[in-house]
Amino acid sequence: MNSIRQGLNHMFGRTAKSVGFAALLAAGLLAAPMASTADAADAHAMPQPPRQSWSFGGPFGTYDRAQLQRGFKVYRNVCAACHSMKLVAFRNLSDPGGPEFSEAQVKALAAEYQIKDGPNDAGDMFERPGRPADRFPAPFANDNEARSANNGALPPDFSVLAKARTYSRGFPWFLIDAAIQYQEHGVDYIVALLNGYKDEAPHGVTVLPGQYYNEYMPGHIISMAPPLSADVVEYEDGAPQTVEQYSKDVAAFMMWAAEPKLEDRKRTGAKVMLFLLVLTFLLYLTKRHLWDRVYREV
Numbered sequence: 001m002n003s004i005r006q007g008l009n010h011m012f013g014r015t016a017k018s019v020g021f022a023a024l025l026a027a028g029l030l031a032a033p034m035a036s037t038a039d040a041a042d043a044h045a046m047p048q049p050p051r052q053s054w055s056f057g058g059p060f061g062t063y064d065r066a067q068l069q070r071g072f073k074v075y076r077n078v079c080a081a082c083h084s085m086k087l088v089a090f091r092n093l094s095d096p097g098g099p100e101f102s103e104a105q106v107k108a109l110a111a112e113y114q115i116k117d118g119p120n121d122a123g124d125m126f127e128r129p130g131r132p133a134d135r136f137p138a139p140f141a142n143d144n145e146a147r148s149a150n151n152g153a154l155p156p157d158f159s160v161l162a163k164a165r166t167y168s169r170g171f172p173w174f175l176i177d178a179a180i181q182y183q184e185h186g187v188d189y190i191v192a193l194l195n196g197y198k199d200e201a202p203h204g205v206t207v208l209p210g211q212y213y214n215e216y217m218p219g220h221i222i223s224m225a226p227p228l229s230a231d232v233v234e235y236e237d238g239a240p241q242t243v244e245q246y247s248k249d250v251a252a253f254m255m256w257a258a259e260p261k262l263e264d265r266k267r268t269g270a271k272v273m274l275f276l277l278v279l280t281f282l283l284y285l286t287k288r289h290l291w292d293r294v295y296r297e298v
Contacts, residue, residue: 046167046215046216046217046218046220047215047216048167048169049167049185049188049189049191049192049193049216050188050191050192051188052184052187052188052191052248054184054187054252054255055067055252056184056252056255056262056263057182057183057184058180058181059181059266059269059270060266060270061262061266062097062263062266063097063098063252063255063256063262063263064252065099065100066237066239067248067249067252067253068098068099068100068252068253068256069099069101070235070237070239070249070253071249071250071251071252071253071254071256072093072099072253073233073235074228074233074246074249074250074253075158075250075253075254077232077233078227078228078232078233078246078250079158079227079250080136080139081139082139082146082149082150082155082224083139083155083156083157083158084136084137084138084139084140084155084157084158084159085135085136085157085158085159085257086135086136086138086157086159087135087157087159087160087257088135088136088159088257088260089132089133089134089135089136090106090109090110090130090131090132090133090134090135090136091106091132091133092260093105093106093109094106094132095260096263097260097261097262097263097264098256098260099253099256103132106132107131107132110129110130110131110132110134111129111130111131112129112130113129113130113134113136113137114127114128114129114130114137115127115128115129115130115131115134115137116137150223150224151210151211151223152223153223153224155224158254158257159257159258160257160258161186161190161254161258162186162187162190162251162254162255162257162258162259163186163255163258163259164186164258165185165186165189165190166185166186166189167185167188167189169185184255186255186258187251187252187254187255189216190247190250190251190254191244191247191248191251192216193214193216193217193222194227194228194243194246194247194250194251195243195244195247196214196215196216196217197212197213197214197226198213198214198215200213201213201220205220205221207221210223211223212224212225212226228243228246228247229243230242230243232246233246
């Protein structure tokens with residue numbers, strides 16, 4: 001009886017060891033692909049765009065007029081060939097709080113464009129020189145033409161792109177951004193994107209002809225060729241003619257295009273906060289005066 005028990009124990013002990021070894025082997029085999037997948041995911045993950053310093057940041061920030069004028073020059077000489085800005089009129093360039101070009105400059109600028117208008121008395125459409133009230137004309141007649149000229153990709157309109165683009169900083173940073181009123185995620189992302197092109201894609205990433213690898217683009221594949229290079233736009237004010245400076249200037253201009261009344265909004269907000277503080281103080285004095293009479297009667 002004892003020999004049978006010993007035999008069973010020996011047999012089950014060997015079975016348990018075999019099962020345990022098989023389980024460890026299976027876990028190791030499963031962990032290896034998971035680890036390699038995690039490493040690959042980390043290698044291809046989109047990094048956080050670097051935080052930039054903006055003159056219009058914070059509750060009292062204002063636009064830098066010189067930067068907006070430089071950014072408009074970059075947009076006109078480089079970006080306008082593909083990207084429209086259909087919600088902005090030429091006359092907006094002379095509005096307070098913006099680039100503040102003179103009215104003569106705006107009229108001369110608008111006249112350089114041919115605007116499709118009509119119909120005339122004969123019922124035909126025609127082209128005429130632009131006027132300050134006209135909006136910036138689109139570089140393509142329609143979306144299909146735009147896709148055909150850009151390898152199937154549709155260049156986004158620049159009018160509100162700086163407010164439409166953003167990225168997530170996660171907890172607790174989004175709470176901190178709300179507390180300090182940091183709203184410049186879109187322009188941070190645009191600057192990072194314009195500087196995020198890489199000559200070679202990481203191992204395992206396929207880049208087709210007509211595509212480019214950009215570490216800040218979701219998915220990392222972008223159809224837009226690197227638009228900026230050093231000295232592509234000449235600055236008259238002595239600012240650096242580098243990709244970094246160009247990208248910051250055009251991003252600031254896009255921020256103004258998306259929110260041209262930013263300075264008015266911030267001034268109004270400051271006045272409202274001051275009014276609320278004074279009102280709170282007056283309400284406190286009123287409450288103290290009323291309840292002081294009640295306490296005396298008691």
